[in-house]
Amino acid sequence: MDRAPLNALQVFVTAARAQNMTRAAERLHLTVSALSHQVRLLEQRLGVTLFVRGPRGLKPTAEGAMLLQRVGAHLDAIDEALQPLRARRDCVLSISALPSLASSWLMPRLPRFVAQHPDFEFNLDSSIERVDFADGRFDGALRYGPGNWDGVTAELLFEEWLTPVASPALLAGRARPRLEELGEWPLLSPDDPWPRWFEQFGGKEPKRYVATFSDSDTLQRATVEGMGVSLGRATLMRPLVESGRLVVLFPERMKARYAHHLVYPERSIRHKGFQAFREWLHAEAAAFRDSGAADAMPLAAAATRPKRAKRGA
Amino acid sequence: MDRAPLNALQVFVTAARAQNMTRAAERLHLTVSALSHQVRLLEQRLGVTLFVRGPRGLKPTAEGAMLLQRVGAHLDAIDEALQPLRARRDCVLSISALPSLASSWLMPRLPRFVAQHPDFEFNLDSSIERVDFADGRFDGALRYGPGNWDGVTAELLFEEWLTPVASPALLAGRARPRLEELGEWPLLSPDDPWPRWFEQFGGKEPKRYVATFSDSDTLQRATVEGMGVSLGRATLMRPLVESGRLVVLFPERMKARYAHHLVYPERSIRHKGFQAFREWLHAEAAAFRDSGAADAMPLAAAATRPKRAKRGA
């Protein structure tokens, strides 16, 4: 016996702890017969009787108890060490998504994926944090950005579109602005600059912006509080518009510099569950793009297809 | 993955430590191809790349190094735990024998056994200590005694015979005693009492014995030193008689109360190597008994078959 009969030892330990072949077999998803054979062969191989068999189960012999004591904890530790990897097995997958995208776009669609893969365990973490894939917690992430992050693969899902939105409170008692009048309203500075908007749709930038926020969530909250008008991302603002907390001012839209991507490490290529999710996600994104809904934002009163700003100088 | 792929982990650990598939394969007595396959399947199963392959060997990835760190020591410990059992494998056997019997009876015969089993590893420990088989160090023992020890099986090998012996120094300048005169000589008290001797062969016990020794080795040494005449066991004294350090006084022999036995625990029944040894030993002992040599002690001058004392009142 050069190499330790590790699998048989694991079977032995389970049987020794249960003191019942039937229960141990259940735990190991084997038949009682398989365990009986394995234990018998282990006894022959080690030259030692490990169990006293009885009509109501079995008891370890003194040598069996000693062996259990010596190897049991180590087998436990090895099993424990594999737990992080086990969680990454092909039918378990963990995805991180921006909360806004999760709630506005992914969650309404996810039941279709889950229905197609009833054996999968899907874990969704809503976070705006940048994902460090090195720790192995996530198989992929849905992120908004340029798509050229280092060390990971980023695959375009769909573009983002921007349009001015404001809270009903800000609009109260005032007439809706026309495009060229927008510069006279209090504007909140977002990630994507207003200048490109005015350049495309006319009007003059204000002399100053009421406030500037680098954080999209804070910008969003400020808009909802009526602090001013902001250029809202369609996917971010959609739930707020649909709930009436924000109002879309114009049917016009401007494409954002950044887009939504599926981001993942190289190792996830070999993760079958992740591959299934990835294929499904790209199909859903393609359908989303093809339907034109990617840049659609329901207006407060009507849901006609908006006229896009033409590309040009 | 319900059960940890323990064999593959063991292969992985060996390869990770060697950082060389070729060397690791040698250590595990496998082909490089077998290791390559095993490691690749483990990587697929765990969903993780464990090695960076290079032209001069391989290096663990960060995940591989972590896995090695987590499971390596435990696999070592399990291997260590099996060591006592591994030493008991079928072709390795450990026997304890009385030094006197070992040198006078067993060693002259053992080469025949070893020649018949060139693949065996035979370990002989010469000791008069009672063997505690619970610690697993020995598979069997050759012991002299009543043969009814608790908790072990004792199988008779051959009887022991007693006869008076003395050192040449004691005899110097004195005529050899006749049987009926023996009571007048300085006698050393051994385990088996002189009374039975006198009862069987006539003569009177001395009023006192010069000395009494409970230990056979000490009794033997005292005899060699010329302290007196002792009733020597044929097997114990044979080498001393053959080397001229002791002299057999009479051809008469008396059967000892005790006999030589092969003693072993129940678990050795399943030890193939031990079974082979046991069968061989019984055959040698039977031949020894049948040849009448069991009670033969070469006389100082002639090797005629000695006249045995008749059994009777």
Add this chain to the structure above:
DNA sequence: AGTCAGACTTGAGGATTATTCAAGATGGAT
């Protein structure tokens, strides 16, 4: 630049081990 050797990979097929199935034995409870 070409050759060689060391190291590892991969597919195919055979060998070995693991597992299931079916039939049976054993002993406690009723």
Add this chain to the structure above:
DNA sequence: ATCCATCTTGAATAATCCTCAAGTCTGACT
């Protein structure tokens, strides 16, 4: 005596392990 739970065992099947053969890749050497 019967029933049930538990385990055993032989035979057959399934799965895993391993070897063989052919191949790739890279560094060292000429």
